[in-house]
Each structure stands twice: as structure tokens, then as C-alpha cells.
Amino acid sequence: MIDKDVHKQHISKKFNAEMDELKSHVLEMGGLVEQQVQKAITSLIDADTQLAESVRSSDKDINNMEISIDEECARILALRQPAASDLRLVIAVSKATTDLERIGDEAAKVALQAIELTEQGESPKGYIEIRHIGESVRKMVGDALDAFARFDGDAALQVVKSDKNVDREYGTAMRELVTFMMEDPRSISRVLNIMWALRSLERIGDHARNIAEYVIYLTHGKDIRHRSVKKIAEHLSPENKA
């Protein structure tokens, strides 16, 4: 009997170590992705093509991390057959890595706009918006990862809320840029680069929101995707805690 218990404890220790490792791999990937976002924004604002190129070349590291974490998830599902909250964690990780990889893609797109802009000379408009919305979504990515690291549903809800602000600011910025293009048609091409970059930043915000929603799924066991912030907040009230 004692031998069996020891064996069981051993398995369970190993399983916990694997789950911790999985979690730390996601956070590592997240850290790299957040850096990519930061660098992409800086490369655009500072017209730093070298930095932009480095963002584009690091994108394959992120792609490789996605594949390796997905393999890890499949291995744990196959060999450990996790249940309840462990299973939810594996599912959430598998979903979150997809969003992290897409954030990486969008950062690479921002870097591409930085390169194109540097080639054709600065845009006369839009840098303030890039800086402002860029900082908001970079923070959203960081906050979503922190919420994930600490299994903090309330912090995740804040990220979901921020996304609404970003969407609103994005809409205002785009309308202003259209007006500006009409007034100064020579700027069209360069302002379009800014618009594409803003579009990518807005998408990064969406992906950060998705990650925050998986955290809420983890902490509350409820899938709250596609719901309004108000509905989500209701689900996060103490009596609904998983």
C-alpha cells in the first residue's frame, strides 16, 4: 500500500511540475510577444528600420513557441488525462497561444509599415494616435498575461473593459485620418501606412481581450466570450466563483 501511495505521489508531483512548466512556457511566449509589440511601435515612431527588421525576424521564434506549446498540451492531454481545472488550464493555454501568435503577426505587420514609412518619408499625421493606442494595447497584453499568471479574473475583466476604450479611440483616429487624406491627397499613401498600423494595434487589443476571456474561463469555469462587459461582470460576482 505504501509503495502504491509513493508511486501515486510521484506521478502527481510530476504532473504538477508539468503543469507549472506549461504555464511558464506560455508566460515566456507572452513576454516575448509583449516585447515585439513594444519594439514594433517604437520602430514606427522612431523610423528605426533596423529595429523593425528585428521584429520581423523574431516572429518565427514566436511561431515555433506556439507549435511547441501546442505539442506540450497534446502530450499532457494524451498521457495525463487531466480533469476539471487542470483540463481547463490546458484548453485555455492552447487557445491563448493562438492569440499570442496572432499578436506576434500583427506586431510584424506594424514593423512592416514602419519600414515602408521610412522608405517614403514620414507620414504627416497619426504618430500621436500610434503612440497612444499602441501604449494602451501593449498594456492590455501585459495585463492579460499578469491576470493569467495570477489566475486573476477581476484583473482580466479590466482588460476586457479596456478593449472598449481602444475600439472607440481607434474609430476616432481613423475618421480623423480619412478627413486628413481628403484635405491633402499627396499624403494618401503615407497615411494609409499609419491606418494599417493602427488596424493591427486594434487587432492586438482584440487578442489581448481574448486572452483575458480565457482567464475568466479558468477562474470561473464559464465561457464568457461574445458577451457584453456588463454580462461578464455579473458572472464575476462572488457568488458565481468556480
Add this chain to the structure above:
Amino acid sequence: MIDKDVHKQHISKKFNAEMDELKSHVLEMGGLVEQQVQKAITSLIDADTQLAESVRSSDKDINNMEISIDEECARILALRQPAASDLRLVIAVSKATTDLERIGDEAAKVALQAIELTEQGESPKGYIEIRHIGESVRKMVGDALDAFARFDGDAALQVVKSDKNVDREYGTAMRELVTFMMEDPRSISRVLNIMWALRSLERIGDHARNIAEYVIYLTHGKDIRHRSVKKIAEHLSPENKA
């Protein structure tokens, strides 16, 4: 012994039925998504705001399907602990539904552009490109789903290849539209609507490619995401069959 075997057979029959059901739910969701893409394109070309509104309101059905299929996946993982190819199917389904949902989102965005265009009068440019690229990506979605239904890795590879053509056509169309805007600045706002719609169509192509890549993962047990078409084709050669 016989009783045990009967019991085992019973479980296995039930499990197989569940897997078939899961697969058919994904294909059902895929069918609806493909319709949404078709309708969104038609609404734009025909300036049919009613059709565009119906695309936007059906989007929530797709969102609900995603959540329900994800729940199904989690239930199967928890209760049946599938292994090998069954596990791969569940993982692929869970990934594919995310892409299907995003395709639905992009279709809704195309429909929004249709509504905005109808409000401000037709765009002087871009309908041919919308029709052409739209038809290509709609076909990609359908072909990816067919490949999924038949576990056909070779058909999936064709979808991956088509995506390269779409990306090229998209690039050409966008450059032409920029030139056109510069020549006729009064058209800026309307041509931007066309550009956003094209961007969404191009994204739909990317998601169809993702689904095709999951099919290759299913049929060959290899994760070929982020690889070149040539590399993928090598993996699909007969000696690499899973």
C-alpha cells in the same frame, strides 16, 4: 468476460457516435459560415443593405456555435480521454472552430462595409476585385471544410496553395486602389470601404488556410503551421503518411 466485452463495445459505440456528432457540428457551423461569406460579398456587390443586416445579425448564431462546440470538446476530453487520432481530432476541432468564428467576424465586417457604401453611394472602383477575391476565398472556405469532412490532406494542401494566390491578388488590388485614390481624392472614403472589405476577405483566406493546416495535422499527425508550401508538400509525400 462476455458481459465486459459487451460493455466495452457499448462504450466504444457511444464514443464513436460522439466523435461523429462533434465532426458534424463543426461541418454545420462551417456551412453556415460559408453562407455568411457568400451573402456578405453579394450584399456588397448588389448594395443590398437588408442582406448585409441579416449577415450581421446571424453572426451571434456562429458565436454560439463556437461556444457550444468548445464545450463539447471539453466534455469529450474530460469524460472520454481520447487518445491518438481521436485526441488529434478533438484538438483540431477546437482550433478550427476559432477560425470559423473569426471568418464569421470578417464576413460581418464585409457586410458593414456594404452598409456604409450603400449610404454614401457606390464606390467608383474595386467591385471586380471584391467579386474575384471574394469568390476565391469563399471557395477556399468550402474546400477546407470538404477536406476536413473527408480527412483529405491533399485537398487541404490545395487550399494552402490557393492562399498564396489570394495574397498576391490582394496586394495587386490594394496598390491599384491607392493609385486610384490619389487620382480621384473625392473617392477616398468610398474606396477605403472597398479596401477594408478586401482586407477582410484576405483574412478569410488566411483562416481557411489555417483550417486546411489542421486537416494536414489530422491526416499526417504533423503540425505544419508556419511552413512554406514546399515544405508542407514534402511532408505530405506518401512515405510520411501517419
